[in-house]
Amino acid sequence: MTDMTGETILKRSTYRSGAFEARLRRRYRAERWFQRAGIGAIVFAGLMLVFLLGTITLNGFTAFWQSHFQVEVYFDPAAITPSGSLEQSALSAGDYQALVRAALLKQIPAASSRDGKRALMELVSSAATYSLRDMVMAEPALVGTSRPVSLLASDNTDQFLKGHIARTAREGERTLTDRQVGWIDELTAKGVLTRNFSLDVLTRANSRQPEQAGMWGALIGSLLTMLVTLALAVPVGVATAVYLEEFAPKNRWTDLIEVNINNLAAVPSIVFGLLGLAMFLNFFGMPRSSALIGGVVLALMTLPTIIIAARAALKSVPPSIREAALGIGASPLQVVIHHVLPLAAPGILTGTILGLARALGETAPLLLIGMVAFVVDVPGSLSAPSTVLPVQIFMWSDAPERGWIERTSAAIMLLLGFLIVMNTVAVFLRKKFERRW
Amino acid sequence: MRIDHSDWLPGGNGPPVKITARAVNVYYGAKQALNDIGLDIESNRVTALIGPSGCGKSTFLRCLNRMNDTIDICRIEGRIALDGEDIYDKVIDTVQLRARVGMVFQKPNPFPKSIFDNIAYGPRIHGLAQRGPEMDEIVQSSLERAGLWNEVKDRLKEPGTGLSGGQQQRLCIARAIAVSPEVILMDEPCSALDPIATAHIEELIDELRENYTIVIVTHNMQQAARVSQKTAFFHLGNMVEYNDTEEIFTNPRDERTQGYITGRFG
Amino acid sequence: MQSTILIAVIMGLTLVGYLLGRSRAVAVAGGRLSHLHSIPSYHGFFVAIWAGLPAFLLLAVWSCFQDQLIASLAMAGLPDTVRQADAQSLTLIKTNILNIAHGIATGSEPEPSLREAAATYNQLQSLAGFCLLALGSALALAGIVHARRQISMDMRARNRVERMLSIGLVLCSLVAILTTVGIVLSLLFEAIQFFSRVPITDFLFGLHWNPQAAFSGDAAGSFGAVPLFTGTLLITVIAMLVAVPIGLMAAIYMSEYATPGARAVAKPVLEILAGIPTVVYGFFAALTMAPAMQVLGSGLGFDVSSQSAMAAGLVMGIMIIPFVSSLSDDVINAVPQALRDGSYGLGATKSETIREIVLPAALPGIVGAVMLAISRAIGETMIVAMAAGLSANLTANPFAAVTTVTVQIASTIRGDQEFDSPKTLSVFGLGLVLFVVTLILNVVALRVVQKYREKYD
Structure with a gap:
């Protein structure tokens, strides 16, 4: 062991040598560059965001x-x-x-x-x-x-x-x-x-002339579509989550449902458009271009998001609550309805708002089910031909006249406004009702 | 940056002092975790820090190589000197410091790399050796000193995570040795191991004492008695008693120490 | 609309059923409520379910078949000469009748026979509407009477209601499965029709995509999808070159370096980027990025078209940055702190620890995240549709206009096609390829990520 001591001491001196100091300086330089790269990535993302929002606003506010x-x-x-x-x-x-x-x-x-x-x-x-x-x-x-x-x-x-x-x-x-x-x-x-x-750009219906075109029709169309989506996706999504989280036995069947939901969440949105086209338009004969079919397609697309969010919310309710309620003689369903769901409600609501926000901005599947039709009238019912804000943006952006750029940008400002409000509400709800058990 | 600490030292002609701590206070946010700690850790000795859980012994250990720096809310007051040099001085570099003061953790934490790369990682980043015979030699001698060489020499390319718990902990010790530290800090190194592996490590600690100064945190009093020469007893963030291990276990001065080593609390 | 009225009627009757059921239970108990097996409101729910459920089922089934049935009845009234036409023109006639019936102008003055059929159609429609209204209301009332009769002291109303609710829950959880089945069936069914006209090998390996030409006879030679696949690949590669390094570095910075203050700024930036609809990115790409690429390209001496893979790919990359960074953030945070401590304890710097220990440890998870991001890029439609164009060029030049699988799907179909032209059907072939590829990527990626998580749990 004695010769080892000599070796060790020899090496120890290396930490005080000039070579080590120089190397250390190099290492710290690499450290700084690495950190700068990280900041650079964030700054790049931020700049792009500012650039995007700035372009849209500068082009849009003149409308x-x-x-x-x-x-x-x-x-x-x-x-x-x-x-x-x-x-x-x-x-x-x-x-x-x-x-x-x-x-x-x-x-x-x-x-x-x-x-x-x-x-x-x-x-x-x-x-x-x-x-x-x-x-x-x-x-x-x-x-x-x-x-x-x-x-x-x-x-x-x-x-x-x-x-x-x-x-x-x-x-x-x-x-x-x-x-x-x-x-x-x-x-x-x-x-x-x-x-x-x-405010004509907001209150007028669509037109072929840019100076006359407004987005009131698309706004109402979006509203109707979202109503259908909400009415379908939330009850079904929450029921599915409750079943999977509270009642379902753990077996291959529920595993299959779970894998299926996770994959459905990642299916490209346009595929849902194909489903709507072949299944709902062609097979069930639902009214083309209507808020009804648009809402159904978006509901199916949003369903996995809501299920996943609702399950997470249900999971975060501690088992002790369930045991306490079961202990005083409540039936399992009463436990869920009276105790678990109210406690999970803020989480479910947050997930629902975020899911709806995504559906509100979705365009591709709606193109396939005919919501790109040129609709001048403000839709009066769920089955009337209508369009929605993002599709209107897509159509306007395609038109050649210079005036459309400003209209499109204004429509985007409105859409982003809605999304920001929805997301803010979601964040607010999450902050307000966040509970640590 | 030498600190004149002649007034801190208890007069006398014991073995040379490696680490000196004076008036160390540590806070986690508003909560004080250590209260006015002062002790001298002697060179080439095993110093054990004992005490009930939550007493601050691990916190103190992590002050000695500034591992607490990685915790945002942690704040440290007082002075800790390594060879008379204040390690919390601005000019002191944590990289250099940690190369000189190595650490072995409670749970074996081999990197998800091969056994060879686990050992070679430290020397490589510090530029002690590049790949080649020089590195091979460092790896071999480190594993030999950690008593692991014979068990793993045929499977150096296999992942370190595939070893048994005791082997993993010796791998972690070898990893620490490979950068030739002066001090090795061990944070309850045997708490996750079975008795046979524990015996192995204790034997190893005794051997390592010859070349390194070792500070070990343990809540196992027998272990402290077996491996250490000096023992410090911590209680509720205070250092209650610090003395030769034999003295502490046979003739504790403080009531609390006595209570703890006789098993009345802890 | 009668169906709207019926819905209102059913809902009203459901409420009435609830109230009747509850009061009946109270009456039956005669003041000794605790002797009832179930509390009165469960009896109310029991009656309400009987009132609403059968009527709603009737409405659902009825509305599925009403239009088709009535249309064929109206067609039956047409003169024989018209009815003997081939299937394709019959569909056209049917569309015409429906258009006239709905009062949509068809341009030319319709034939009297068609007008007659349309009138029949409208008559039958309103007749059917009234039948439905009457039947539905009767069914709801019958349900109330039937259920109310069963109420007694010992009726296990709670168990029966809960049983029905449980069945409802199971049925709801089937919707997700049915959606997948629906997607697979509709894609497969139409794609098989397509492949019966265009050999699958021609489709998968053909180098020439020009569905317009299919009308002039040469069906098989115009549906070679390779240019679409390469276009998709080119744009995906560009997008990944932007998104993976930047997203990963952003995630590393956020999880390892950022102070709480920096995180409070950076996190919303990424979240807003993630929340911007793709159509907005598409507009941005077409309005700003494509002209910028033209300037850049001509500066470099390239001939850049106004729509280029580069513009679409770059913007798509920006869109995917937050996706990559949030997935990698999760993955990086799952690496145990003990590994970082081990590395710091040896005197490694932060970046050395990240590059040598954290990233290799997180690699499987990061690979999974990148696969999900690729799947996202492949399935993205709007950016490409607005910025990359429709020309099916077989090229690797990022400054050329290319097209992708999704764009072809979106641009071919506008909801009003006949389902028997190979051009329309080709979309389902493309959709099938898209679905299968993204499904494989997702399944593998989710499994990789799951395995990774289990390792450190």
């Missing part, structure tokens, strides 16, 4: 400001109702475009040529015509009077004013002619063309 022409409109009886009748049917057939044209020509007399008129009318949205008709039909007494009216500007006008159509571009490369640009400048200078805060 809440829309350009309008503030003009005096003369409700010319000759154009509205040549016959002089004030019946609704007669009023609805009037030439309201002529009113718009006349009102604008008063501002830009230079555009009186045929070409000029057409170019001028391109500056205003087709919605302006309909809004005048609606005004007159609601109040026939307007005929023959003049009234200041705010007329919606066209997509191109609006986008130009927002700076999305380059003034410096050559004439052939932008959607507005030089002459139209001149008119826009003139009207803006006169205070006729103004930009006003507007």
Whole structure:
């Protein structure tokens, strides 16, 4: 052993040697780089999040400001109702475009040529015509009077004013002619063309024209779909969890159910769309594009999430509660309903909200069951054709006009707003009711 | 960074002191775990720390190589010196310190690597040797000194987790030896082992004393009596008594020590 | 709608049944409630179940068959000349009748016979609705009467209610199984039809994907799915190259280095990233990343199309970062502290401990997590649909436009296809491949992770 002592002492000195110190410095440098890589990863994720949200917000918030022409409109009886009748049917057939044209020509007399008129009318949205008709039909007494009216500007006008159509571009490369640009400048200078805060993007139904398109229909569609999902997925999911956690014997059958649920949770969402297509649309003949079938498909997709969350919540209720209740003569089902479920409720609720949040943002399976149909009407029932917010985002993002970018971004802001609220509520519930046994 | 601790030392001409602790207080958050501990650990001796569970003996052991640094809420006051050098000084590097003060844990914790790599890990990170004959020699001599070589020399490539509990603990001791520490701290190294494996380890501790200073935490008083030369008795975060092992077990000065070693509490 | 009214009626009768049952039990007990076998509310539930359950079952079965039955009845009224048409045009006629009946404009003025059939259809529908309403209400009432009669002092109402509830629980737990069975059956059934027209080998190994051409006759040669598989693979690889290192490093930082303060910032960032819908990522990819890739690519001298695998893959990688990091976080936290202590005790630095001890120990779990992430990337649809395009190029160039299995599924089907064209059916072939591949990945990954957890429990 004595020679070993010598060896040991020789080695001990190495911890004080310069070589060791140098190596130590290298090791600490590696340590710092490793830590920096970790911070870098987090920072990268954070930057991407900021970049994404920033892009969306910057593009989207302008959708809440829309350009309008503030003009005096003369409700010319000759154009509205040549016959002089004030019946609704007669009023609805009037030439309201002529009113718009006349009102604008008063501002830009230079555009009186045929070409000029057409170019001028391109500056205003087709919605302006309909809004005048609606005004007159609601109040026939307007005929023959003049009234200041705010007329919606066209997509191109609006986008130009927002700076999305380059003034410096050559004439052939932008959607507005030089002459139209001149008119826009003139009207803006006169205070006729103004930009006003507007919630149209939320409250209007869908349209093929970006300046008229709103997401009210998609919002209602999402709401109806979520109702169906909630009504199906929560009872079935909680019942399944209760059965598996509280009653089921541990055997191969329940093992199979368990493995099956775990795998179902990881099945790509689009496969659920195929299931909906082949099974519910084709085989059961459920109404296509409806909130009903959308809700059913999303419910099946969300079911595993809810089951897993509910089981975790049930598991966290300590056995002593069950034993205590059983001890005073409650039946097993009473134990679950009176004691275990109320204690597990916050956890189940949290899982449900998170599952629904995922379903609310889901797009792919809904494409397959026809929820991409262009639906102008706000859905009035579960079986009516409808669309949902994420699908609307997908459809809008696909359209070529510049105005859609702003609409799409605004729709995304709304969707993300909902998701953030849902997640915050879930986090809040979890914090508030978190219980350590 | 030498600390003048002549005033701390009990005069006398005993063996050289390796570690000196003075006025050590340890807190976990607001709770005080150790209260004004002061003792000298002598070189090439086995010092046993005994006491009922929760008395702070393991906490004190983990102060000696700053393992408590890995616990966020832990705060340490006072001074601990290794060869007269304050180990809590800013210039002291924990990596260097822990290479000099090795540790063996309560539960054998071999890495999920081969037996060879378990031993080679420490020397490799410290740059004591690279792969090759030099490393082979370190591995062999470490395993030999831990009394494990003959049992594992034919299966160095097999995972360390496949050994029996006692073998795993000797592997962990060999792993600690491989970086040539000056002090080895052992935290109840035999509590998870059967009596035969325990006897093996105790024998090994006795042999290692020749080259290393050993501090061992144990709640087994017979073990303390068998392997150690010095014993410190801890109780409720205080060090009640510190003396030669023989003295402690035959002639305890404090009532609490007497109560504990005679089995009245603990 | 009659069914809506019926639902309301049934629910009302269920409530009435509950109240009747309870009061009947109280009456039977005659003031000695403790002598009842079960407390009165169980008798109430007993009657309520009898009122609601049979009527709801009737409603469910009825609505499954009503439309089909009535449609065929309406078709039966058509002139013989029309009815002798082949199956395909019959389907078309049926669709037309339904459209007219629902008042959906079909463009041209419909034939009188069709209009007549539509009228019959509508008549039959409202007739059936009233029948259903009457039958359902009668059934609910009969249930109440039947159940109420059984109430007595000794009736084991609690046991009977609980028995029915237990059966209900078991049935609910079958839904998950039935969903899987439904997926497998619908994929298999349609895919087999597809493979009877296009040989499976042509599908799996063919290099040319052009379903549009299938209409011009050459069915077999247009359904070679290899370009879709390589496209999926290319995008998945790019996504993994982004997500695995960054997600793993993020998880390591979060579990080993981050102070509570840093964790309080970093965790929400990852959670928000995880909660953003894929369609939003898709929009981001198309709007921002694809043009950026074009600039980058042309800077490097590549010819980059406006849609590229790179843009889609990068954004998909960003989407999967939180998935990888939360799974790896769990896995890393499962590594026992004793191993870290052992390494620190030897004088290893933190990063040495992580790289040499923690990561190798966590490797099986991390592999499982990566497999789940791959399965996620393969099944992702929206990002690719919006940023990678539809052109089935057989290429390994990340700056080229490629397409994937999921995109082809989503772009071919819009819910209104005829089920007999090979183009529509091809989607189920693709769906089957997608399902099988992701299933294998998931099963293996879940098993690997489970084994790993058991090791350290």
